[in-house]
Amino acid sequence: MRRIAAVARNTFREAARNKILYSLLFFALGLIISALALGQLSVHEDRRMIRDVGLFGVDVFSVLIAIFVGVNLLYKELALKTVYTILPKPIARWEFVLGKWLGVMATLVAQIVIMGLVLAATLMAEGGAAAVDAALAKALWLLLMNVTIVTSVAMFFSAFSSPFLSGLFALGVFVVGRSIPDVRALGERIGGGAGKLLGPPARCCPTCTCSRRRGRRWVGRRCRSMARSWGPAISDGPPCMR
């Protein structure tokens, strides 16, 4: 456990000292705060506008950060041969990969928490304390679950591909994963052989639609296949948020 924690801590430290990540984070924070101005343009929907734009910002930028960090960290270990210093130590390869993944996840948790806090502060600036509710926390939790899938896919590709290609692949999987309900619906509408052709891609890709907006609330959508996502327990959020 100490070894995994050491790799995770080091990975987090590496990400925390990466200037590009800060650029992405500041861009996301800028977008969230700019939602205040967009809220002014709407008619009696200021709070909803801020919440939607803010969550959109958190969603997009957390996925971008997940892909950026996920495709680079493992690849850099191999390309720069830093792994040659690590693996002769008494650490198993799976411990190393798990430590890297946990480090990336810690980075993403930190980023999402920062973005969430800024979003909450923006909402409170507009509508007071009542504007922030448990649904916001749940939405952020679900976005975090989405990025766990994206990070895993990005790290998987980075084990054997260049960062550019891994990024493209991971982004592709994410886009397809986001569109799975639409792909399924399209398959049902088309019907016949052509419709069935859309089945396998929809089944193979991890479902990245764990968080969906229903009416005015963000709720967890029960994922049908545990293999395609991290399962209902995660997608529905922790018990305290259900």
Place this chain on the structure above:
Amino acid sequence: MTDGDPGSAARASEPDVVLRADDLAKTFRLGFFRKRVDAVRGVSFSVHRGEIFGFLGPNGAGKTTTLKMLMGLIFPTRGRAEILGRPVPDRQAKRRIGYLPETPYFYEYLTPEEFLDFAGALCDLPSAVRRQRADALLARVGLDHARGRPLRKFSKGMLQRIGIAQALMGDPEVVVLDEPMTGLDPLGRKDIRDLILELGRAGKTVMFSTHILPDVEMTCDRVAIVAGGRLRSVGTLASLLSPRVLSTEVVLRLAGAATPPALPEGARRLPGDGVTAVELPAGADVDGYLRAALGGGATVVSVTPRRESLEDVFVRQAAAGAPGSTPS
């Protein structure tokens, strides 16, 4: 091969064998057409407890590939390796090994203290021990003054030193160093040499690869020479070097009307500044030549027999392993 043919490589049952390679071979497949490159072609040797073992070879001889197989970084195509009686890779054995990779790359955003703490944590050391060892090792490798500086600002020599420090963090029994002198100035080389000797005196087993021969002559108990992916020789320096005198260099000073004696057959005159230097071939009558010189009024400045050096052996073995040569 002097004492290390595959059959006679130390057996696992031998109590003092800490590291053993048995017919290790590695073939890489490169490029689109998967061209076959035999980097190591069946290397067998053993390293005994407490000795300093030099692993010599020209560039591309297969030294680093062999060490990577021993460390479990790459898997051999054929053969097997054992460290401390356990087949590679083994977690228990790894706890007792320290390894410095060739041209080490480290996490450049870390400071030496952070890096050594990380290396210690990977060895499962408690926090207090990590701090204590990091302090001692930073002082030992002469990086005490740079403990707060990120590794990206380190020179090549400093990186080499921190690399050695991380290899020693777990207080290993066996230390394997891949080209530890590379990139160091003469003072740095001397420091590392002293450190290797100190580790040897402390009872640790040290194996290092290099092609800097004077360092090997000054530090190693035994050496192995690889070339072309094959082991050419392994043994003590004394067993590798022939005691036979190859030639004798005589330096004379000629005063006034003194004349140098006639050169024996096969002898040649060497350039000398104010002196007369002559190289007499093996088997020449050196005593007779000196008598003639003294009789002619010359003063003898020095007489130096030249025996086979490690460089001679190395060049001969490397030439044997060069492409196109017949494997020995």
